[in-house]
Amino acid sequence: MAFSERVSRLKSSLIREILAAAQRPEVMSFAGGLPAEAMLPKVDWTDMPASMGQYGMSEGEPALREVLAAEARALGVDCDASQVMVLSGSQQALDLAAKLYIDKGTEIMLEAPTYLAALQIFQLFGAECLSFPLQADGPDLAALRVQLEQHRPVFIYLIPTFQNPSAVRYSETKRDAVAALLDEFGVTLIEDEPYRELNFDGGSATPIVSRLKKASWIYTGTVSKTLLPGLRVGFLISSPDLFPHLLRLKQSADLHTNRVGQWQALQWIGTEKMSNHLAELRDFYRVRRDGFQLALEEHFSDLADWHVPQGGLFFWLTLKQPFDTRTLLKPALEQNVAFMPGEPFFANPDQNVGSLRLNFSHIDPERLHEGLKRLANVIRQAQAAQAA
Amino acid sequence: MAFSERVSRLKSSLIREILAAAQRPEVMSFAGGLPAEAMLPKVDWTDMPASMGQYGMSEGEPALREVLAAEARALGVDCDASQVMVLSGSQQALDLAAKLYIDKGTEIMLEAPTYLAALQIFQLFGAECLSFPLQADGPDLAALRVQLEQHRPVFIYLIPTFQNPSAVRYSETKRDAVAALLDEFGVTLIEDEPYRELNFDGGSATPIVSRLKKASWIYTGTVSKTLLPGLRVGFLISSPDLFPHLLRLKQSADLHTNRVGQWQALQWIGTEKMSNHLAELRDFYRVRRDGFQLALEEHFSDLADWHVPQGGLFFWLTLKQPFDTRTLLKPALEQNVAFMPGEPFFANPDQNVGSLRLNFSHIDPERLHEGLKRLANVIRQAQAAQAA
Incomplete structure (x- = not known):
C-alpha cells in the first residue's frame, strides 16, 4: 500500500469505538456531546423554495x-x-x-x-x-x-x-x-x-x-x-x-x-422563535446540569475534583489519585457505562493522565445515578487493584 | 503570512470568475454543469422523521x-x-x-x-x-x-x-x-x-x-x-x-x-418514481442535445470538430486552428456569452490549447442560437486578429 505519509498519523479509532458502544440501548452513556432528543425542535419544510435544490x-x-x-x-x-x-x-x-x-x-x-x-x-x-x-x-x-x-x-x-x-x-x-x-x-x-x-x-x-x-x-x-x-x-x-x-x-x-x-x-x-427555543434549551440543560452535580457529589466526592460548568455540555473531572482513565474504558463498558477518558484531549496524553469528560445533556435522568455509581465503582476497583 | 506550502498551489479563481459572470441574467452561459431548473423534481419533506435532526x-x-x-x-x-x-x-x-x-x-x-x-x-x-x-x-x-x-x-x-x-x-x-x-x-x-x-x-x-x-x-x-x-x-x-x-x-x-x-x-x-424521473430527464436533455448539435452545425462547422455526446452535459469542441481559448473569455463575456476554455482541463494547459467545453443542458433554447453565433464570431475575430 502506498498511502500518503499523512495516513500514518491517522489516530486509532478509540473514540469511534466508544461512541459505537454507546449506541447500544442498554449502555448508560456519558461519552458523546449529543443534544437531548427531547430538545430537538420541530421544523417545518413546507415553504422551502424549489430553487434550494x-x-x-x-x-x-x-x-x-x-x-x-x-x-x-x-x-x-x-x-x-x-x-x-x-x-x-x-x-x-x-x-x-x-x-x-x-x-x-x-x-x-x-x-x-x-x-x-x-x-x-x-x-x-x-x-x-x-x-x-x-x-x-x-x-x-x-x-x-x-x-x-x-x-x-x-x-x-x-x-x-x-x-x-x-x-x-x-x-x-x-x-x-x-x-x-x-x-x-x-x-x-x-x-x-x-x-x-x-x-x-x-x-x-x-x-x-x-x-x-x-x-x-x-x-x-x-x-x-x-x-x-x-x-x-x-x-x-x-x-x-x-x-x-x-x-x-x-x-x-x-x-x-x-x-x-x-x-x-x-x-x-x-x-424570536429561536430566542424562545434557546431559553427552553438553557432551562432544560440547567436542570440536567444541576441533577448531574448532585449525583456527582454523591458518588464522586471522594474520587475526583471538578468545577460546576456554567455552560456547555460537559463536566470535567480530575481524579484525586491520578490514573490512566483509558484503562477504565473496558471495565466500564462491561458494566454498560460509556465515558470519555481525558488523556486523548491532550497533545501529550501520557503526561496528562487522570481526568474524565462526562456529558450531562444526553443521559436519561432515570439512569443517571445508576450510571455514575457504576462508573465510580469501576474507578474504585481499578485504584484498589493498582494499590494492591 | 505563514500559510502552508500547499496554499501556493491554490489555483487562480478563473473558473469562479467565469461562473460568477455567468450568474448575470443577461449572460448566455455555456459554462457550468448545472441541471436545467425545469428538471429539478418536486420533493416532499412531510414524512421526514424528527430523528434526522x-x-x-x-x-x-x-x-x-x-x-x-x-x-x-x-x-x-x-x-x-x-x-x-x-x-x-x-x-x-x-x-x-x-x-x-x-x-x-x-x-x-x-x-x-x-x-x-x-x-x-x-x-x-x-x-x-x-x-x-x-x-x-x-x-x-x-x-x-x-x-x-x-x-x-x-x-x-x-x-x-x-x-x-x-x-x-x-x-x-x-x-x-x-x-x-x-x-x-x-x-x-x-x-x-x-x-x-x-x-x-x-x-x-x-x-x-x-x-x-x-x-x-x-x-x-x-x-x-x-x-x-x-x-x-x-x-x-x-x-x-x-x-x-x-x-x-x-x-x-x-x-x-x-x-x-x-x-x-x-x-x-x-x-419507480426515480426511474420515471430519469426517463423524463433523458428525454429532456436529448432534445436539448439535439438542438445544440443543429445549432453547432450552423455556427461552428467551419471552426471546430466535435463528437455528438451520447450522454452527460457537455459538447467538447476542438478548434480547427488551435488557439488559446482562455484569451477568448474576456471578449466573449463582453458579448454576454460565457463558456469554459479547454486548457484548464489539462495538467499542462499550455501544451493543450484549442478546445472548448460547452454545456448544453442549462441554456434557454430561445437564446441558444444567439449565444453560439456570438461565440463563433468572437473566435473568428480572434483568429483573424492573430492571422493579421
Whole structure:
C-alpha cells in the first residue's frame, strides 16, 4: 500500500469505538456531546423554495450570511457578510484551517486539554502541537507568553466559552490579555464557539476576535448545539486577508454546503422563535446540569475534583489519585457505562493522565445515578487493584 | 503570512470568475454543469422523521447505504453496504482520496483532458500529474501502458462514462483492457461516475471497478446530476482495504453528511418514481442535445470538430486552428456569452490549447442560437486578429 505519509498519523479509532458502544440501548452513556432528543425542535419544510435544490454558492446562501454577520456584530465582532462562509458543520473550519496553515512540522498552539477532533485533524496534517495549561478563568498567561516567546506558532486554536472538554469560560481580563498577546506576537487566532448559547447562569463576554487590533482571525460556530446537528450547518467568519484562500479550499472540499440545511437554519437564526427555543434549551440543560452535580457529589466526592460548568455540555473531572482513565474504558463498558477518558484531549496524553469528560445533556435522568455509581465503582476497583 | 506550502498551489479563481459572470441574467452561459431548473423534481419533506435532526454516523444512513450497494451490485460491482460511504457530494471523494494518497511529489495518473476540479485538488495536495490521451472510445492504451511502465502512480483517476469534459464513453474492450492493466501494475482505480444515468442513446457498460481482480478501488457517484445538487449528497464505494482509512478521513472532514439530504435521496434512489424521473430527464436533455448539435452545425462547422455526446452535459469542441481559448473569455463575456476554455482541463494547459467545453443542458433554447453565433464570431475575430 502506498498511502500518503499523512495516513500514518491517522489516530486509532478509540473514540469511534466508544461512541459505537454507546449506541447500544442498554449502555448508560456519558461519552458523546449529543443534544437531548427531547430538545430537538420541530421544523417545518413546507415553504422551502424549489430553487434550494439547485447548485449554490461556495460562500453559502447570501441571506444566511447576512444574518450570521448581524449576529456576530451583535457580539462585538466587526464584520460584514462578505467575511462569512457557511460550512458543512463547524468541524469543516478545522479542515480548512489545517489545509491553509499546516505543513509537516508546522507549529500551532492549543489549550491543554483541547477539543479532541481538532487535535486529531491538526496532527493528521503534521502539526507540531504546542500547548499551555488552562486555569479556572482561562489560560495560564505566563505559560502562554513563554511559549510565544520561544516558538512561532502559525495559529492558536481556542475555545474560550464553555470549553470542550474543560467547561472553562475565559474571564474578561484573560480575553483582553490573550488578544493583546496575539497582536504582540502576530499569531492568527482560530476561535471556536459551539457552546456560547448554552449558558446556564448568565454572564457573557464578547469573543476574543472582537478584541484583536492586528492579528488575523477565524471565528467559527454552528447550529449543531442549538438547533439540529443533522442539518450539518456551521459557519466561519474570518479577517478579510484569509477569506479568499478559505473560500477556494471550501470549494475544493465539497463545492458548497447543502442548501436545504442552510434554508432551515435561516428560518431560525436571529428570530424570536429561536430566542424562545434557546431559553427552553438553557432551562432544560440547567436542570440536567444541576441533577448531574448532585449525583456527582454523591458518588464522586471522594474520587475526583471538578468545577460546576456554567455552560456547555460537559463536566470535567480530575481524579484525586491520578490514573490512566483509558484503562477504565473496558471495565466500564462491561458494566454498560460509556465515558470519555481525558488523556486523548491532550497533545501529550501520557503526561496528562487522570481526568474524565462526562456529558450531562444526553443521559436519561432515570439512569443517571445508576450510571455514575457504576462508573465510580469501576474507578474504585481499578485504584484498589493498582494499590494492591 | 505563514500559510502552508500547499496554499501556493491554490489555483487562480478563473473558473469562479467565469461562473460568477455567468450568474448575470443577461449572460448566455455555456459554462457550468448545472441541471436545467425545469428538471429539478418536486420533493416532499412531510414524512421526514424528527430523528434526522440528530447527529448521524460518519458512514451515512444505514438504509441509504444498503440501497446504494444494491444499485451498484445491479451494475456488476461486487460490494455490500459496509463498503458504502455517503459523502457531502462526490467532490468530497476527491478530497478524501487526495488526503489518503497524495504527498508532495506523489505521482498520479489522469485522463487528458480531465475534470478540472479533480486536477485542482490533486495538485493542491502536491501531486505530480501524469496523463494519457483519450480517443473516441477511451484511453490510448499504448500510451497508458508506456506511462505505467515508466512510472509508479499511486492511483489513476478515470471518468469512463460520458467523461467531463470530453463526453467520451469507454468501450467494453477498453474497459477490460484498462482493468487488466491496473491489475497488472497494481494501481488503485478511482472511477468517477456522475453522468452514468444521463444516457441519451441507449447502450451501457459496467463500471471498470467491476472488472478488477486485484487492484484496490474507489467508485464514486452522486445525486447531483439526477436529483437535486442542493442536497449535497454523493457517495463512494471502495474495496474493503481502503474503507477504514477513508472513514476516518471523512469523520475528520465534517463528521458526517447532512441527514436531511440523505433522507430525501433515500426516498428516490431505486424507486419507480426515480426511474420515471430519469426517463423524463433523458428525454429532456436529448432534445436539448439535439438542438445544440443543429445549432453547432450552423455556427461552428467551419471552426471546430466535435463528437455528438451520447450522454452527460457537455459538447467538447476542438478548434480547427488551435488557439488559446482562455484569451477568448474576456471578449466573449463582453458579448454576454460565457463558456469554459479547454486548457484548464489539462495538467499542462499550455501544451493543450484549442478546445472548448460547452454545456448544453442549462441554456434557454430561445437564446441558444444567439449565444453560439456570438461565440463563433468572437473566435473568428480572434483568429483573424492573430492571422493579421
